[in-house]
C-alpha cells in the first residue's frame with residue numbers, strides 16, 4: 001500500500017482585506033441577570049468604546065463582554081512571492 005506524503009507548506013496567514021472586521025460589546029453588568037445592552041456591530045473599535053462610555057455614564061454599569069471577528073486567508077509561499085513582485089517588493 002502506497003502512503004501519501006504531504007509536503008509541509010508554510011502558509012502565511014493574512015487578514016482578508018476584502019471582508020470588514022467586526023467589533024462589538026455587550027454590557028454584562030448586573031447581579032442576577034446581565035443588562036445585555038449592545039453596542040451593535042462596527043467596523044472599528046471607536047464607536048463601540050463610545051457606546052460603552054455613554055452607557056456607563058447613563059447607568060453606572062462598568063463590565064462589558066467584547067467580541068472581535070475577522071476573516072483570514074491562507075497563502076502559499078509562491079503566492080506571497082508573486083504578490084511581493086507585483087507590488088515592487090514593497091510589503
Ligand SMILES: [Zn+2]
Pocket residue numbers: 027028029035036037055059061
Ligand atoms: Zn448595562
